[in-house]
Amino acid sequence: MPRPQITLPHSWSVNSWPPGVYPGSATRGRYLVRMHRKELILAGALARVGRELIILGERYDRWPQKGAANVPNYEIAANRAGSRKDRSK
Numbered sequence: 581m582p583r584p585q586i587t588l589p590h591s592w593s594v595n596s597w598p599p600g601v602y603p604g605s606a607t608r609g610r611y612l613v614r615m616h617r618k619e620l621i622l623a624g625a626l627a628r629v630g631r632e633l634i635i636l637g638e639r640y641d642r643w644p645q646k647g648a649a650n651v652p653n654y655e656i657a658a659n660r661a662g663s664r665k666d667r668s669k
Contacts, residue, residue: 594633
């Protein structure tokens with residue numbers, strides 16, 4: 581089975597995050613790296629070149645897919661019917 585083509589850039593600096601790649605801006609990208617630094621390093625998606633933090637596109641693309649299997653079973657919507665107790669009683 582052939583692998584799908586990756587549409588991400590090969591790599592990019594955290595400070596010059598491409599607008600078409602999640603999370604879409606350098607500010608949000610820095611936050612994402614700060615919150616998930618260990619996971620990104622373990623996935624091989626984050627590297628340091630000199631003083632710059634670099635995201636490696638192909639590995640960054642695979643990183644969220646590893647946790648995608650857990651998402652359907654994780655209920656997060658607070659406004660979902662039955663998620664809050666009826667407080668009118």
